[in-house]
Amino acid sequence: MQNNTRALVEGALLSAITIILSLLSLYIPILGTFASLVWPVPIILLGIRHGLKISILATVVSGIIVAMLEGPLQALTVILGFGLIGIALGWAISKDFSAEKCLAVGTVASLIAKVVLIIISLYVMGINPINEEIAALKESVEQVTKFYTSMGMNKELVEQTTQNFKQAVNLLSMAIPGVFVLASIVDSFLNYSVAKLVITKLGSRIKDFTPFWQWKLPSFTVFFFMIGILLTFLEPYWPAGILKTIGMNLQLVFYFAFFIEGFSLLAYYFGKYNVSKPLRVLAVLLVFFNPFFAQIVAWAGMFDILMNFRKL
Structure with missing residues:
Protein backbone atom coordinates (compact mmCIF):
# COMPACT_ATOMS: atom_id res chain seq x y z
CA MET A 1 0.00 0.00 0.00
CA GLN A 2 2.80 2.38 0.94
CA ASN A 3 4.65 1.58 -2.28
CA ASN A 4 1.50 2.21 -4.35
CA THR A 5 0.94 5.55 -2.61
CA ARG A 6 4.56 6.55 -3.19
CA ALA A 7 4.31 5.59 -6.86
CA LEU A 8 1.14 7.68 -7.30
CA VAL A 9 2.67 10.70 -5.52
CA GLU A 10 5.84 10.52 -7.62
CA GLY A 11 3.71 10.02 -10.72
CA ALA A 12 1.68 13.14 -9.90
CA LEU A 13 4.80 15.24 -9.29
CA LEU A 14 6.54 14.07 -12.44
CA SER A 15 3.32 14.51 -14.45
CA ALA A 16 3.26 18.12 -13.27
CA ILE A 17 6.83 18.53 -14.50
CA THR A 18 5.94 17.09 -17.91
CA ILE A 19 2.99 19.49 -18.22
CA ILE A 20 5.24 22.46 -17.42
CA LEU A 21 7.76 21.25 -20.02
CA SER A 22 4.94 20.88 -22.55
CA LEU A 23 3.85 24.48 -22.00
CA LEU A 24 7.45 25.67 -22.24
CA SER A 25 7.89 23.89 -25.56
CA LEU A 26 4.69 25.54 -26.89
CA TYR A 27 5.16 29.10 -25.68
CA ILE A 28 8.91 29.72 -25.42
CA PRO A 29 10.65 28.89 -28.71
CA ILE A 30 14.19 29.22 -27.36
CA LEU A 31 13.52 26.71 -24.60
CA GLY A 32 11.28 24.57 -26.79
CA THR A 33 14.06 22.40 -28.19
CA PHE A 34 15.56 21.83 -24.76
CA ALA A 35 12.15 21.09 -23.26
CA SER A 36 11.39 18.53 -25.98
CA LEU A 37 14.61 16.67 -25.14
CA VAL A 38 13.97 16.71 -21.38
CA TRP A 39 10.19 16.03 -21.62
CA PRO A 40 10.44 12.20 -21.72
CA VAL A 41 12.86 12.08 -18.76
CA PRO A 42 10.20 12.13 -15.98
CA ILE A 43 8.29 9.38 -17.82
CA ILE A 44 11.51 7.36 -18.20
CA LEU A 45 12.25 7.81 -14.49
CA LEU A 46 8.76 6.60 -13.55
CA GLY A 47 9.17 3.57 -15.80
CA ILE A 48 12.47 2.68 -14.12
CA ARG A 49 11.26 3.19 -10.56
CA HIS A 50 7.63 2.08 -10.69
CA GLY A 51 7.07 0.11 -13.88
CA LEU A 52 5.21 0.39 -17.14
CA LYS A 53 1.70 1.00 -15.78
CA ILE A 54 2.65 4.09 -13.76
CA SER A 55 4.60 5.62 -16.67
CA ILE A 56 1.62 5.09 -19.01
CA LEU A 57 -0.78 6.54 -16.42
CA ALA A 58 1.40 9.62 -15.92
CA THR A 59 1.62 10.17 -19.70
CA VAL A 60 -2.16 9.89 -20.14
CA VAL A 61 -2.83 12.27 -17.23
CA SER A 62 -0.35 14.77 -18.69
CA GLY A 63 -2.07 14.47 -22.06
CA ILE A 64 -5.52 15.07 -20.56
CA ILE A 65 -4.38 18.24 -18.76
CA VAL A 66 -2.58 19.52 -21.87
CA ALA A 67 -5.80 18.83 -23.83
CA MET A 68 -7.76 20.94 -21.33
CA LEU A 69 -5.27 23.79 -21.61
CA GLU A 70 -4.28 23.67 -25.28
CA GLY A 71 -6.67 21.34 -27.10
CA PRO A 72 -6.73 17.68 -28.09
CA LEU A 73 -4.34 17.99 -31.03
CA GLN A 74 -1.57 19.41 -28.85
CA ALA A 75 -2.27 16.65 -26.34
CA LEU A 76 -1.89 13.98 -29.03
CA THR A 77 1.38 15.55 -30.10
CA VAL A 78 2.62 15.47 -26.53
CA ILE A 79 1.52 11.89 -25.80
CA LEU A 80 2.69 10.41 -29.09
CA GLY A 81 5.60 12.68 -29.90
CA PHE A 82 7.22 12.61 -26.47
CA GLY A 83 5.30 10.24 -24.19
CA LEU A 84 5.62 7.07 -26.26
CA ILE A 85 9.41 7.26 -26.47
CA GLY A 86 9.58 7.99 -22.74
CA ILE A 87 7.42 4.97 -21.93
CA ALA A 88 9.45 2.74 -24.26
CA LEU A 89 12.85 3.83 -22.94
CA GLY A 90 11.71 3.57 -19.31
CA TRP A 91 10.48 0.03 -19.94
CA ALA A 92 13.69 -0.99 -21.76
CA ILE A 93 15.94 0.44 -19.03
CA SER A 94 13.87 -1.25 -16.29
CA LYS A 95 14.42 -4.56 -18.10
CA ASP A 96 18.18 -3.94 -17.85
CA PHE A 97 18.64 -3.86 -21.62
CA SER A 98 21.97 -2.69 -22.99
CA ALA A 99 22.19 0.91 -24.15
CA GLU A 100 22.17 -0.27 -27.76
CA LYS A 101 18.96 -2.30 -27.25
CA CYS A 102 17.37 0.67 -25.47
CA LEU A 103 18.31 2.79 -28.50
CA ALA A 104 16.59 0.28 -30.80
CA VAL A 105 13.43 0.22 -28.63
CA GLY A 106 13.34 4.03 -28.48
CA THR A 107 13.85 4.27 -32.24
CA VAL A 108 10.90 1.97 -32.95
CA ALA A 109 8.70 3.93 -30.51
CA SER A 110 9.68 7.27 -32.05
CA LEU A 111 9.06 5.96 -35.57
CA ILE A 112 5.62 4.61 -34.59
CA ALA A 113 4.76 7.98 -33.02
CA LYS A 114 5.72 9.86 -36.18
CA VAL A 115 3.71 7.54 -38.44
CA VAL A 116 0.62 7.70 -36.19
CA LEU A 117 0.80 11.51 -36.04
CA ILE A 118 0.97 11.64 -39.85
CA ILE A 119 -2.06 9.32 -40.12
CA ILE A 120 -4.04 11.42 -37.62
CA SER A 121 -3.14 14.56 -39.51
CA LEU A 122 -4.27 12.98 -42.78
CA TYR A 123 -7.56 11.43 -41.68
CA VAL A 124 -8.66 13.73 -38.85
CA MET A 125 -7.44 17.14 -39.99
CA GLY A 126 -7.38 16.41 -43.71
CA ILE A 127 -3.86 17.80 -43.97
CA ASN A 128 -0.81 16.07 -45.38
CA PRO A 129 2.07 17.64 -43.42
CA ILE A 130 4.67 16.10 -45.73
CA ASN A 131 3.10 17.66 -48.82
CA GLU A 132 2.78 20.95 -46.93
CA GLU A 133 6.49 20.96 -46.13
CA ILE A 134 7.49 20.00 -49.67
CA ALA A 135 5.25 22.75 -51.09
CA ALA A 136 6.80 25.26 -48.68
CA LEU A 137 10.29 24.24 -49.81
CA LYS A 138 9.35 24.62 -53.48
CA GLU A 139 7.82 28.03 -52.80
CA SER A 140 10.97 29.16 -51.00
CA VAL A 141 13.04 28.05 -54.02
CA GLU A 142 10.84 30.17 -56.29
CA GLN A 143 11.21 33.19 -54.00
CA VAL A 144 15.00 32.82 -53.89
CA THR A 145 15.05 32.54 -57.69
CA LYS A 146 13.09 35.78 -58.06
CA PHE A 147 15.36 37.52 -55.56
CA TYR A 148 18.59 36.54 -57.33
CA THR A 149 17.11 37.42 -60.73
CA SER A 150 16.12 40.87 -59.46
CA MET A 151 19.70 41.34 -58.20
CA GLY A 152 20.93 41.02 -61.78
CA MET A 153 22.68 37.67 -61.47
CA ASN A 154 23.32 35.54 -64.53
CA LYS A 155 19.92 34.20 -65.61
CA GLU A 156 21.21 30.85 -66.90
CA LEU A 157 23.18 30.25 -63.69
CA VAL A 158 20.14 31.08 -61.56
CA GLU A 159 17.92 28.75 -63.61
CA GLN A 160 20.44 25.91 -63.38
CA THR A 161 20.79 26.36 -59.63
CA THR A 162 17.01 26.51 -59.24
CA GLN A 163 16.62 23.30 -61.25
CA ASN A 164 19.17 21.56 -59.04
CA PHE A 165 17.30 22.63 -55.90
CA LYS A 166 13.99 21.44 -57.34
CA GLN A 167 15.49 18.05 -58.14
CA ALA A 168 16.85 17.86 -54.58
CA VAL A 169 13.37 18.66 -53.19
CA ASN A 170 11.81 15.96 -55.38
CA LEU A 171 14.39 13.44 -54.18
CA LEU A 172 13.70 14.49 -50.58
CA SER A 173 9.99 13.79 -51.05
CA MET A 174 10.89 10.23 -52.12
CA ALA A 175 13.29 9.77 -49.19
CA ILE A 176 10.80 10.73 -46.45
CA PRO A 177 10.65 7.18 -44.94
CA GLY A 178 14.44 7.10 -44.64
CA VAL A 179 14.47 10.59 -43.12
CA PHE A 180 11.88 9.43 -40.57
CA VAL A 181 14.03 6.43 -39.62
CA LEU A 182 17.15 8.59 -39.19
CA ALA A 183 15.21 11.22 -37.21
CA SER A 184 13.85 8.47 -34.92
CA ILE A 185 17.36 7.15 -34.28
CA VAL A 186 18.57 10.65 -33.40
CA ASP A 187 15.51 11.24 -31.17
CA SER A 188 16.13 8.02 -29.28
CA PHE A 189 19.85 8.64 -28.87
CA LEU A 190 19.37 12.21 -27.61
CA ASN A 191 16.57 11.27 -25.21
CA TYR A 192 18.55 8.34 -23.81
CA SER A 193 21.66 10.50 -23.39
CA VAL A 194 19.77 13.31 -21.65
CA ALA A 195 17.91 10.81 -19.45
CA LYS A 196 21.21 9.18 -18.49
CA LEU A 197 22.68 12.56 -17.55
CA VAL A 198 19.67 13.56 -15.43
CA ILE A 199 19.18 10.16 -13.79
CA THR A 200 22.90 9.97 -12.92
CA LYS A 201 22.61 13.37 -11.23
CA LEU A 202 19.69 11.97 -9.19
CA GLY A 203 21.91 9.17 -7.88
CA SER A 204 20.85 6.31 -10.14
CA ARG A 205 22.81 4.74 -12.98
CA ILE A 206 21.86 3.38 -16.37
CA LYS A 207 24.08 1.59 -18.84
CA ASP A 208 26.55 3.43 -21.07
CA PHE A 209 26.88 2.95 -24.79
Whole structure:
Protein backbone atom coordinates (compact mmCIF):
# COMPACT_ATOMS: atom_id res chain seq x y z
CA MET A 1 0.00 0.00 0.00
CA GLN A 2 2.80 2.38 0.94
CA ASN A 3 4.65 1.58 -2.28
CA ASN A 4 1.50 2.21 -4.35
CA THR A 5 0.94 5.55 -2.61
CA ARG A 6 4.56 6.55 -3.19
CA ALA A 7 4.31 5.59 -6.86
CA LEU A 8 1.14 7.68 -7.30
CA VAL A 9 2.67 10.70 -5.52
CA GLU A 10 5.84 10.52 -7.62
CA GLY A 11 3.71 10.02 -10.72
CA ALA A 12 1.68 13.14 -9.90
CA LEU A 13 4.80 15.24 -9.29
CA LEU A 14 6.54 14.07 -12.44
CA SER A 15 3.32 14.51 -14.45
CA ALA A 16 3.26 18.12 -13.27
CA ILE A 17 6.83 18.53 -14.50
CA THR A 18 5.94 17.09 -17.91
CA ILE A 19 2.99 19.49 -18.22
CA ILE A 20 5.24 22.46 -17.42
CA LEU A 21 7.76 21.25 -20.02
CA SER A 22 4.94 20.88 -22.55
CA LEU A 23 3.85 24.48 -22.00
CA LEU A 24 7.45 25.67 -22.24
CA SER A 25 7.89 23.89 -25.56
CA LEU A 26 4.69 25.54 -26.89
CA TYR A 27 5.16 29.10 -25.68
CA ILE A 28 8.91 29.72 -25.42
CA PRO A 29 10.65 28.89 -28.71
CA ILE A 30 14.19 29.22 -27.36
CA LEU A 31 13.52 26.71 -24.60
CA GLY A 32 11.28 24.57 -26.79
CA THR A 33 14.06 22.40 -28.19
CA PHE A 34 15.56 21.83 -24.76
CA ALA A 35 12.15 21.09 -23.26
CA SER A 36 11.39 18.53 -25.98
CA LEU A 37 14.61 16.67 -25.14
CA VAL A 38 13.97 16.71 -21.38
CA TRP A 39 10.19 16.03 -21.62
CA PRO A 40 10.44 12.20 -21.72
CA VAL A 41 12.86 12.08 -18.76
CA PRO A 42 10.20 12.13 -15.98
CA ILE A 43 8.29 9.38 -17.82
CA ILE A 44 11.51 7.36 -18.20
CA LEU A 45 12.25 7.81 -14.49
CA LEU A 46 8.76 6.60 -13.55
CA GLY A 47 9.17 3.57 -15.80
CA ILE A 48 12.47 2.68 -14.12
CA ARG A 49 11.26 3.19 -10.56
CA HIS A 50 7.63 2.08 -10.69
CA GLY A 51 7.07 0.11 -13.88
CA LEU A 52 5.21 0.39 -17.14
CA LYS A 53 1.70 1.00 -15.78
CA ILE A 54 2.65 4.09 -13.76
CA SER A 55 4.60 5.62 -16.67
CA ILE A 56 1.62 5.09 -19.01
CA LEU A 57 -0.78 6.54 -16.42
CA ALA A 58 1.40 9.62 -15.92
CA THR A 59 1.62 10.17 -19.70
CA VAL A 60 -2.16 9.89 -20.14
CA VAL A 61 -2.83 12.27 -17.23
CA SER A 62 -0.35 14.77 -18.69
CA GLY A 63 -2.07 14.47 -22.06
CA ILE A 64 -5.52 15.07 -20.56
CA ILE A 65 -4.38 18.24 -18.76
CA VAL A 66 -2.58 19.52 -21.87
CA ALA A 67 -5.80 18.83 -23.83
CA MET A 68 -7.76 20.94 -21.33
CA LEU A 69 -5.27 23.79 -21.61
CA GLU A 70 -4.28 23.67 -25.28
CA GLY A 71 -6.67 21.34 -27.10
CA PRO A 72 -6.73 17.68 -28.09
CA LEU A 73 -4.34 17.99 -31.03
CA GLN A 74 -1.57 19.41 -28.85
CA ALA A 75 -2.27 16.65 -26.34
CA LEU A 76 -1.89 13.98 -29.03
CA THR A 77 1.38 15.55 -30.10
CA VAL A 78 2.62 15.47 -26.53
CA ILE A 79 1.52 11.89 -25.80
CA LEU A 80 2.69 10.41 -29.09
CA GLY A 81 5.60 12.68 -29.90
CA PHE A 82 7.22 12.61 -26.47
CA GLY A 83 5.30 10.24 -24.19
CA LEU A 84 5.62 7.07 -26.26
CA ILE A 85 9.41 7.26 -26.47
CA GLY A 86 9.58 7.99 -22.74
CA ILE A 87 7.42 4.97 -21.93
CA ALA A 88 9.45 2.74 -24.26
CA LEU A 89 12.85 3.83 -22.94
CA GLY A 90 11.71 3.57 -19.31
CA TRP A 91 10.48 0.03 -19.94
CA ALA A 92 13.69 -0.99 -21.76
CA ILE A 93 15.94 0.44 -19.03
CA SER A 94 13.87 -1.25 -16.29
CA LYS A 95 14.42 -4.56 -18.10
CA ASP A 96 18.18 -3.94 -17.85
CA PHE A 97 18.64 -3.86 -21.62
CA SER A 98 21.97 -2.69 -22.99
CA ALA A 99 22.19 0.91 -24.15
CA GLU A 100 22.17 -0.27 -27.76
CA LYS A 101 18.96 -2.30 -27.25
CA CYS A 102 17.37 0.67 -25.47
CA LEU A 103 18.31 2.79 -28.50
CA ALA A 104 16.59 0.28 -30.80
CA VAL A 105 13.43 0.22 -28.63
CA GLY A 106 13.34 4.03 -28.48
CA THR A 107 13.85 4.27 -32.24
CA VAL A 108 10.90 1.97 -32.95
CA ALA A 109 8.70 3.93 -30.51
CA SER A 110 9.68 7.27 -32.05
CA LEU A 111 9.06 5.96 -35.57
CA ILE A 112 5.62 4.61 -34.59
CA ALA A 113 4.76 7.98 -33.02
CA LYS A 114 5.72 9.86 -36.18
CA VAL A 115 3.71 7.54 -38.44
CA VAL A 116 0.62 7.70 -36.19
CA LEU A 117 0.80 11.51 -36.04
CA ILE A 118 0.97 11.64 -39.85
CA ILE A 119 -2.06 9.32 -40.12
CA ILE A 120 -4.04 11.42 -37.62
CA SER A 121 -3.14 14.56 -39.51
CA LEU A 122 -4.27 12.98 -42.78
CA TYR A 123 -7.56 11.43 -41.68
CA VAL A 124 -8.66 13.73 -38.85
CA MET A 125 -7.44 17.14 -39.99
CA GLY A 126 -7.38 16.41 -43.71
CA ILE A 127 -3.86 17.80 -43.97
CA ASN A 128 -0.81 16.07 -45.38
CA PRO A 129 2.07 17.64 -43.42
CA ILE A 130 4.67 16.10 -45.73
CA ASN A 131 3.10 17.66 -48.82
CA GLU A 132 2.78 20.95 -46.93
CA GLU A 133 6.49 20.96 -46.13
CA ILE A 134 7.49 20.00 -49.67
CA ALA A 135 5.25 22.75 -51.09
CA ALA A 136 6.80 25.26 -48.68
CA LEU A 137 10.29 24.24 -49.81
CA LYS A 138 9.35 24.62 -53.48
CA GLU A 139 7.82 28.03 -52.80
CA SER A 140 10.97 29.16 -51.00
CA VAL A 141 13.04 28.05 -54.02
CA GLU A 142 10.84 30.17 -56.29
CA GLN A 143 11.21 33.19 -54.00
CA VAL A 144 15.00 32.82 -53.89
CA THR A 145 15.05 32.54 -57.69
CA LYS A 146 13.09 35.78 -58.06
CA PHE A 147 15.36 37.52 -55.56
CA TYR A 148 18.59 36.54 -57.33
CA THR A 149 17.11 37.42 -60.73
CA SER A 150 16.12 40.87 -59.46
CA MET A 151 19.70 41.34 -58.20
CA GLY A 152 20.93 41.02 -61.78
CA MET A 153 22.68 37.67 -61.47
CA ASN A 154 23.32 35.54 -64.53
CA LYS A 155 19.92 34.20 -65.61
CA GLU A 156 21.21 30.85 -66.90
CA LEU A 157 23.18 30.25 -63.69
CA VAL A 158 20.14 31.08 -61.56
CA GLU A 159 17.92 28.75 -63.61
CA GLN A 160 20.44 25.91 -63.38
CA THR A 161 20.79 26.36 -59.63
CA THR A 162 17.01 26.51 -59.24
CA GLN A 163 16.62 23.30 -61.25
CA ASN A 164 19.17 21.56 -59.04
CA PHE A 165 17.30 22.63 -55.90
CA LYS A 166 13.99 21.44 -57.34
CA GLN A 167 15.49 18.05 -58.14
CA ALA A 168 16.85 17.86 -54.58
CA VAL A 169 13.37 18.66 -53.19
CA ASN A 170 11.81 15.96 -55.38
CA LEU A 171 14.39 13.44 -54.18
CA LEU A 172 13.70 14.49 -50.58
CA SER A 173 9.99 13.79 -51.05
CA MET A 174 10.89 10.23 -52.12
CA ALA A 175 13.29 9.77 -49.19
CA ILE A 176 10.80 10.73 -46.45
CA PRO A 177 10.65 7.18 -44.94
CA GLY A 178 14.44 7.10 -44.64
CA VAL A 179 14.47 10.59 -43.12
CA PHE A 180 11.88 9.43 -40.57
CA VAL A 181 14.03 6.43 -39.62
CA LEU A 182 17.15 8.59 -39.19
CA ALA A 183 15.21 11.22 -37.21
CA SER A 184 13.85 8.47 -34.92
CA ILE A 185 17.36 7.15 -34.28
CA VAL A 186 18.57 10.65 -33.40
CA ASP A 187 15.51 11.24 -31.17
CA SER A 188 16.13 8.02 -29.28
CA PHE A 189 19.85 8.64 -28.87
CA LEU A 190 19.37 12.21 -27.61
CA ASN A 191 16.57 11.27 -25.21
CA TYR A 192 18.55 8.34 -23.81
CA SER A 193 21.66 10.50 -23.39
CA VAL A 194 19.77 13.31 -21.65
CA ALA A 195 17.91 10.81 -19.45
CA LYS A 196 21.21 9.18 -18.49
CA LEU A 197 22.68 12.56 -17.55
CA VAL A 198 19.67 13.56 -15.43
CA ILE A 199 19.18 10.16 -13.79
CA THR A 200 22.90 9.97 -12.92
CA LYS A 201 22.61 13.37 -11.23
CA LEU A 202 19.69 11.97 -9.19
CA GLY A 203 21.91 9.17 -7.88
CA SER A 204 20.85 6.31 -10.14
CA ARG A 205 22.81 4.74 -12.98
CA ILE A 206 21.86 3.38 -16.37
CA LYS A 207 24.08 1.59 -18.84
CA ASP A 208 26.55 3.43 -21.07
CA PHE A 209 26.88 2.95 -24.79
CA THR A 210 29.88 1.00 -26.00
CA PRO A 211 32.80 3.48 -26.36
CA PHE A 212 32.43 5.22 -29.71
CA TRP A 213 35.78 4.03 -31.06
CA GLN A 214 34.58 0.42 -30.61
CA TRP A 215 31.31 0.78 -32.53
CA LYS A 216 30.99 -1.96 -35.13
CA LEU A 217 27.96 -2.56 -37.32
CA PRO A 218 27.00 -6.03 -38.59
CA SER A 219 27.91 -7.03 -42.14
CA PHE A 220 24.27 -7.27 -43.27
CA THR A 221 24.18 -3.45 -43.40
CA VAL A 222 26.36 -3.60 -46.52
CA PHE A 223 24.03 -6.21 -48.02
CA PHE A 224 20.99 -3.96 -47.58
CA PHE A 225 22.87 -1.01 -49.04
CA MET A 226 23.70 -3.09 -52.12
CA ILE A 227 20.05 -4.16 -52.37
CA GLY A 228 19.15 -0.47 -52.40
CA ILE A 229 21.52 0.17 -55.31
CA LEU A 230 20.17 -2.86 -57.17
CA LEU A 231 16.55 -1.74 -56.74
CA THR A 232 17.42 1.70 -58.12
CA PHE A 233 18.93 0.09 -61.24
CA LEU A 234 15.82 -2.11 -61.67
CA GLU A 235 13.52 0.94 -61.65
CA PRO A 236 12.75 0.79 -65.43
CA TYR A 237 11.19 -2.66 -64.91
CA TRP A 238 8.63 -1.57 -62.30
CA PRO A 239 6.02 1.16 -62.61
CA ALA A 240 5.19 4.08 -60.28
CA GLY A 241 8.73 4.52 -58.95
CA ILE A 242 8.28 1.93 -56.19
CA LEU A 243 11.66 0.24 -56.60
CA LYS A 244 13.49 3.55 -56.86
CA THR A 245 11.81 4.85 -53.69
CA ILE A 246 12.66 1.71 -51.70
CA GLY A 247 16.20 1.67 -53.08
CA MET A 248 16.82 5.34 -52.29
CA ASN A 249 15.61 4.95 -48.72
CA LEU A 250 17.75 1.88 -48.13
CA GLN A 251 20.78 3.73 -49.48
CA LEU A 252 20.07 6.79 -47.34
CA VAL A 253 19.70 4.87 -44.07
CA PHE A 254 22.69 2.59 -44.55
CA TYR A 255 24.93 5.31 -46.00
CA PHE A 256 24.30 7.17 -42.73
CA ALA A 257 25.25 3.96 -40.89
CA PHE A 258 28.51 3.76 -42.87
CA PHE A 259 29.22 7.40 -42.05
CA ILE A 260 28.86 6.71 -38.31
CA GLU A 261 31.05 3.60 -38.63
CA GLY A 262 33.65 5.67 -40.50
CA PHE A 263 33.68 8.26 -37.74
CA SER A 264 34.14 5.48 -35.19
CA LEU A 265 37.09 4.20 -37.24
CA LEU A 266 38.51 7.74 -37.33
CA ALA A 267 38.17 8.03 -33.55
CA TYR A 268 40.01 4.70 -33.16
CA TYR A 269 43.00 5.90 -35.16
CA PHE A 270 42.98 9.28 -33.41
CA GLY A 271 43.46 7.42 -30.14
CA LYS A 272 45.89 4.85 -31.51
CA TYR A 273 48.27 7.48 -32.89
CA ASN A 274 47.61 10.04 -30.14
CA VAL A 275 46.51 12.77 -32.57
CA SER A 276 46.46 16.21 -30.98
CA LYS A 277 43.12 17.92 -30.25
CA PRO A 278 43.59 20.75 -32.79
CA LEU A 279 44.18 18.21 -35.58
CA ARG A 280 41.14 16.20 -34.46
CA VAL A 281 38.96 19.31 -34.58
CA LEU A 282 40.33 20.21 -38.03
CA ALA A 283 39.64 16.70 -39.34
CA VAL A 284 36.06 16.73 -38.01
CA LEU A 285 35.41 20.16 -39.57
CA LEU A 286 36.76 18.94 -42.91
CA VAL A 287 34.46 15.92 -42.82
CA PHE A 288 31.36 17.93 -41.92
CA PHE A 289 31.93 20.82 -44.31
CA ASN A 290 33.53 19.06 -47.29
CA PRO A 291 31.39 16.45 -49.12
CA PHE A 292 34.49 14.78 -50.56
CA PHE A 293 35.95 13.99 -47.12
CA ALA A 294 32.52 12.99 -45.81
CA GLN A 295 32.23 10.47 -48.63
CA ILE A 296 35.70 9.09 -47.87
CA VAL A 297 34.68 8.56 -44.23
CA ALA A 298 31.46 6.80 -45.27
CA TRP A 299 33.23 4.44 -47.67
CA ALA A 300 35.94 3.76 -45.07
CA GLY A 301 33.14 2.82 -42.69
CA MET A 302 31.65 0.40 -45.21
CA PHE A 303 35.01 -1.32 -45.81
CA ASP A 304 35.63 -1.48 -42.06
CA ILE A 305 32.33 -3.37 -41.68
CA LEU A 306 33.51 -5.88 -44.28
CA MET A 307 37.20 -6.17 -43.34
CA ASN A 308 37.25 -5.23 -39.62
CA PHE A 309 40.37 -3.05 -39.78
CA ARG A 310 40.36 -2.64 -35.98
CA LYS A 311 40.11 -6.40 -35.30
CA LEU A 312 37.28 -5.80 -32.85
